[in-house]
Amino acid sequence: MNSSISSVAQIRSLLEALPGPDHAAALAWAAREPQLTKPAGSLGRLEEISAWASAWQGRHPPRLESPVARVFAGNHGVASLGVSAFPAEVTVQMVANFRHGGAAINQLCKTFGIELDVLALELDRPTADFTKGPAMTEAEFAAAFGAGMDSVPDGADVLVIGEMGIGNTTPAAAVSCALFGGVAADWTGRGTGIEDAALARKIEVVAAGVALHQGHSPLEMLRRLGGRELAAMAGAVVAARQKRVPVLLDGYVTCAAAAALEAECKGMLDHCLVAHVSVEPGHRRLLAALGKTALFDFGMRLGEGSGAALAVGVLKGAIACHAGMATFAQAGVSDKG
Amino acid sequence: MNSSISSVAQIRSLLEALPGPDHAAALAWAAREPQLTKPAGSLGRLEEISAWASAWQGRHPPRLESPVARVFAGNHGVASLGVSAFPAEVTVQMVANFRHGGAAINQLCKTFGIELDVLALELDRPTADFTKGPAMTEAEFAAAFGAGMDSVPDGADVLVIGEMGIGNTTPAAAVSCALFGGVAADWTGRGTGIEDAALARKIEVVAAGVALHQGHSPLEMLRRLGGRELAAMAGAVVAARQKRVPVLLDGYVTCAAAAALEAECKGMLDHCLVAHVSVEPGHRRLLAALGKTALFDFGMRLGEGSGAALAVGVLKGAIACHAGMATFAQAGVSDKG
Numbered sequence: 105m106n107s108s109i110s111s112v113a114q115i116r117s118l119l120e121a122l123p124g125p126d127h128a129a130a131l132a133w134a135a136r137e138p139q140l141t142k143p144a145g146s147l148g149r150l151e152e153i154s155a156w157a158s159a160w161q162g163r164h165p166p167r168l169e170s171p172v173a174r175v176f177a178g179n180h181g182v183a184s185l186g187v188s189a190f191p192a193e194v195t196v197q198m199v200a201n202f203r204h205g206g207a208a209i210n211q212l213c214k215t216f217g218i219e220l221d222v223l224a225l226e227l228d229r230p231t232a233d234f235t236k237g238p239a240m241t242e243a244e245f246a247a248a249f250g251a252g253m254d255s256v257p258d259g260a261d262v263l264v265i266g267e268m269g270i271g272n273t274t275p276a277a278a279v280s281c282a283l284f285g286g287v288a289a290d291w292t293g294r295g296t297g298i299e300d301a302a303l304a305r306k307i308e309v310v311a312a313g314v315a316l317h318q319g320h321s322p323l324e325m326l327r328r329l330g331g332r333e334l335a336a337m338a339g340a341v342v343a344a345r346q347k348r349v350p351v352l353l354d355g356y357v358t359c360a361a362a363a364a365l366e367a368e369c370k371g372m373l374d375h376c377l378v379a380h381v382s383v384e385p386g387h388r389r390l391l392a393a394l395g396k397t398a399l400f401d402f403g404m405r406l407g408e409g410s411g412a413a414l415a416v417g418v419l420k421g422a423i424a425c426h427a428g429m430a431t432f433a434q435a436g437v438s439d440k441g
Numbered sequence: 442m443n444s445s446i447s448s449v450a451q452i453r454s455l456l457e458a459l460p461g462p463d464h465a466a467a468l469a470w471a472a473r474e475p476q477l478t479k480p481a482g483s484l485g486r487l488e489e490i491s492a493w494a495s496a497w498q499g500r501h502p503p504r505l506e507s508p509v510a511r512v513f514a515g516n517h518g519v520a521s522l523g524v525s526a527f528p529a530e531v532t533v534q535m536v537a538n539f540r541h542g543g544a545a546i547n548q549l550c551k552t553f554g555i556e557l558d559v560l561a562l563e564l565d566r567p568t569a570d571f572t573k574g575p576a577m578t579e580a581e582f583a584a585a586f587g588a589g590m591d592s593v594p595d596g597a598d599v600l601v602i603g604e605m606g607i608g609n610t611t612p613a614a615a616v617s618c619a620l621f622g623g624v625a626a627d628w629t630g631r632g633t634g635i636e637d638a639a640l641a642r643k644i645e646v647v648a649a650g651v652a653l654h655q656g657h658s659p660l661e662m663l664r665r666l667g668g669r670e671l672a673a674m675a676g677a678v679v680a681a682r683q684k685r686v687p688v689l690l691d692g693y694v695t696c697a698a699a700a701a702l703e704a705e706c707k708g709m710l711d712h713c714l715v716a717h718v719s720v721e722p723g724h725r726r727l728l729a730a731l732g733k734t735a736l737f738d739f740g741m742r743l744g745e746g747s748g749a750a751l752a753v754g755v756l757k758g759a760i761a762c763h764a765g766m767a768t769f770a771q772a773g774v775s776d777k778g
Contacts, residue, residue, distance in 0.1 A: 141538050142545055143526065143633040147747070148720065148740030189480065189777045197774040201478050206767025208479055215761045216754070296480040297777065383485065400737070400755075403485030410484070417553070417754025418737075424552045425747075430543025437534040440526045440634065 109250035109339070111242060112323050119369040122345045125159035132164035139431040143440070149399070153377070153419055154426035160350040160375040161261065165427035168420045171218040172349075173264035174255045174340055175202060175209060175409050178225045178248075178333035181233035182313075183271030187306040189296045192230070192270045199224045199268065208406055209266060212413035216420070218264060223255055225332035234278065235312040238328040245327035245335050252339025256347055262419060263344045264379075265362075266354040266409020267333040270296075274306055276360035277386050278313040278329040283322055283367045284393045288314060291386040293356075295405075322367035334361035341365060341376060351376040352412035352419070355405065356387035359394070366394055380404055380411030446587035446676070448579060449660050456706040459682045462496035469501035476768040480777070486736070490714070490756055491763035497687040497712040498598065502764035505757045508555040509686075510601035511592045511677055512539060512546060512746050515562045515585075515670035518570035519650075520608030524643040526633045529567070529607045536561045536605065545743055546603060549750035553757070555601060560592055562669035571615065571650040575665040582664040582672050589676025593684055599756060600681045601716075602699075603691040603746020604670045607633075611643055613697035614723050615650040615666040620659055620704045621730045625651060628723035630693075632742075659704035671698035678702060678713060688713040689749035689756070692742065693724035696731070703731055717741055717748030 109115060133155050138144055145151065157166035177199050183192040201207045202222040205214075213220040225248055231239040240248070256263060273295040281291040288311035294303055317328040326334060338361045344351045353359050353376050365372040373394065380400035381388050391398060399415050432439045446452060470492050475481055482488065494503035514536050520529040538544045539559040542551075550557040562585055568576040577585070593600060610632040618628040625648035631640055654665040663671060675698045681688045690696050690713050702709040710731065717737035718725050728735060736752050769776045 140545075141535070141543060142743050146633070146741065146743040147545060148742070149737075150739060150741065150751075191775055194775050197772070198478070201767060201772040201774055204767070204772065206478060206772045208477075208484060208762045208766055211761040211765040212758050214765070215758050296483070399739075400486075402487060402736075404483065404487065405485065406479050406483040414487075414755060414758045417758065418751060421549050421552050421751045421754065424548040425545045428548040428551070429545055430538060430541070435534070435538040435541065435543045437538055438528055438531050 107250040107253040109246040111246055112327065115249060115323055118342055119365065119372060126162035129162050129164040130155065130159040133158040137426060140429040141432055141435050141437045147425055150422035150425055153422035157350055157419065157423055160348065162348045166423050168261045168423045170259060170261045171216065171264065171416045172257060172260040173213055173218045173220045173266065173409050173413055175222045175266045175268060176225060176252065176333035176336040177222065177227060178269040178331045179227050179230035180269060180271040180275060180331050181230050181239065182274045182309055183230065185309050186302055187274045187309055188271045189298045190270050195268060195270045196227050207408060208410045209408040209413060212410055216413060216416040218413055218416055221255065223251060223336065225251060225336055231331050234329050235309055235316060239275065239330055240327050242327065248332040248335035249339035252336030253343035256340050256343040256349060258347060260349045262416065263340065263349045263351045264409045264412040264416060265337050265340050265351060265358050266412055267337060267357050267407055269331060269333050272331055272333065272357050273384060274309055275329055275331045275334060276357040277310045279325055279360045279364060280386055280390050281310060281314045282317065282325040282329055283363055290389060293384040293386055322364045326361065326364035330361065337361040338365055345375050352415050353378045354409045354412040355382040355407055356384040357407060359387060359390050363390060363394055379415035444587040444590040446583040448583055449664065452586060452660055455679055456702065456709060463499035466499050466501040467492065467496040470495040474763060477766040478769055478772050478774045484762055487759035487762055490759035494687055494756065494760055497685065499685045503760050505598045505760045507596060507598045508553065508601065508753045509594060509597040510550055510555045510557045510603065510746050510750055512559045512603045512605060513562060513589065513670035513673040514559065514564060515606040515668045516564050516567035517606060517608040517612060517668050518567050518576065519611045519646055520567065522646050523639055524611045524646055525608045526635045527607050532605060532607045533564050544745060545747045546745040546750060549747055553750060553753040555750055555753055558592065560588060560673065562588060562673055568668050571666050572646055572653060576667060577664050579664065585669040585672035586676035589673030590680035593677050593680040593686060595684060597686045599753065600677065600686045600688045601746045601749040601753065602674050602677050602688060602695050603749055604674060604694050604744055606668060606670050609668055609670065609694050610721060611646055612666055612668045612671060613694040614647045616662055616697045616701060617723055617727050618647060618651045619654065619662040619666055620700055627726060630721040630723055659701045663698065663701035667698065674698040675702055682712050689752050690715045691746045691749040692719040692744055693721040694744060696724060696727050700727060700731055716752035
């Protein structure tokens with residue numbers, strides 16, 4: 105299938121038509137959970153996860169047998185401004201590494217039985233430098249968004265979303281700053297590991313982009329300040345909702361892309377969990393703005409969907425407990441006195 | 442094998458003879474890790490985990506193919522003082538539930554391929570009420586400690602340690618308070634979910650026990666204020682170190698038992714990671730005293746080794762990344778400019 109997205113207005117109308125949680129599945133979860141052989145509430149976040157999976161998969165019990173990961177790669181005009189510790193050629197090299205199974209995300213997908221696909225988005229055509237004009241034309245943005253939508257298969261039990269793109273914490277910072285305010289320095293960090301001088305330059309780049317493109321809608325901000333992989337990740341979040349596939353968001357870049365949807369239309373990320381909070385300082389700030397609490401705080405800053413893939417293990421455990429535990433009656437265990 | 446532990450003095454001499462980390466394996470880890478195709482340090486805590494596993498398994502690369510869980514159950518004299526929301530008969534009922542595969546720990550072990558064994562420690566002979574005298578005689582304490590030691594198999598890649606015992610957050614609080622000071626209320630929480638009146642009573646019980654048994658060594662405190670499952674868990678931690686099996690500690694009760702070893706002899710828990718911090722307020726305080734940062738903060742308070750079993754997934758992911766990723770040279774990826 106091809107989503108044939110051609111405009112921002114079309115995306116906006118898609119958002120308005122997205123389904124909500126499945127109330128019947130949520131009620132079935134709530135009827136079963138208190139009967140399980142444990143003190144009420146004692147599995148904490150694991151209970152929230154199985155409830156969320158049930159409501160957003162639209163079935164009870166929820167399942168986690170077919171997890172899927174989609175990693176989107178893009179190149180960025182701003183990478184030529186010295187905002188990264190790595191040269192831009194690393195994006196295409198890392199895509200080859202993904203395809204040969206050598207990256208962190210490959211090991212994590214193998215560990216948790218996740219089907220991985222990597223989508224390289226016109227790596228030979230970096231986006232435009234957003235300090236001079238919009239990063240993408242409307243057609244480029246719509247094409248990337250549609251590619252993200254088309255990447256989501258039917259029948260996945262959860263979708264891990266991640267990215268790779270040298271320089272892409274710069275658009276993440278610019279999009280976040282444009283959406284939620286504050287100054288560029290609040291949202292800008294060291295990415296792959298830049299030194300002080302490069303960080304100062306990166307902050308200037310973010311500030312210049314935000315100043316140039318102020319006053320537009322969130323989706324327009326994603327087009328003007330984002331990148332192809334960010335647009336594609338937003339598209340994947342939307343298609344997952346349409347297909348009743350709950351989503352695990354990864355780090356700063358992934359969450360910045362998704363945040364444009366939430367800022368455009370409240371509740372758009374209710375089917376998404378944030379897997380981890382990265383050391384990139386803007387990520388923590390972004391999660392606060394989104395009202396999301398990450399599962400892990402592991403000091404990660406790799407991207408690739410690595411934190412989200414790791415979280416699939418936690419989801420499997422949470423769902424196994426809800427689906428598989430005996431009830432007090434089945435086990436002959438006395439309930440609370 | 443049978444450890445034939447017969448005295449606290451004998452345990453103390455075991456502690457003094459425990460092996461440290463394997464420096465050759467640690468060096469091999471440090472030589473490989475910077476060559477992997479990712480920015481240095483970008484896997485954060487996952488890198489610490491694979492380094493720790495390498496050093497404490499004493500091999501490089503580390504492996505996580507044979508995880509093992511041991512859950513220890515005991516009954517407590519103080520349970521008759523109204524410190525729990527559940528009746529004491531639930532301990533034996535839950536042991537049956539473990540054996541039939543109906544508990545949370547069963548689902549988690551199945552999810553992560555963990556071999557589970559449950560050791561019921563003289564459930565028909567609760568420990569003595571520690572507000573009147575020592576919970577265990579030296580012979581009882583040594584027998585439980587030895588049973589814990591004997592439960593650790595050769596060849597395990599990691600050991601998950603957990604417990605079940607109605608009323609056992611009361612000994613956990615008493616042991617923690619005796620080891621690290623402060624007042625009973627600092628260390629005492631709602632356990633399985635007691636109301637205010639029962640919490641006030643529980644605090645009095647903890648305070649009375651700590652007052653009665655003050656001035657003894659940490660291992661003596663574990664004998665006087667602990668319980669059989671706490672003694673066994675301490676024994677399992679020691680045997681795991683002897684056998685080069687890294688340990689995942691679970692919640693408050695598990696950590697209180699292990700803390701007696703650390704208080705007795707500094708460094709005794711260097712081969713242990715704490716899987717999660719529970720909502721039981723004493724657990725967070727205890728981890729601060731031990732200088733340990735938990736992997737998860739999921740609001741769990743079940744015990745059974747549930748948090749530790751869940752962490753096996755994270756360990757598998759961490760070890761898979763270190764062992765399986767391509768190097769910059771192998772993948773033809775440009776290193777930092």
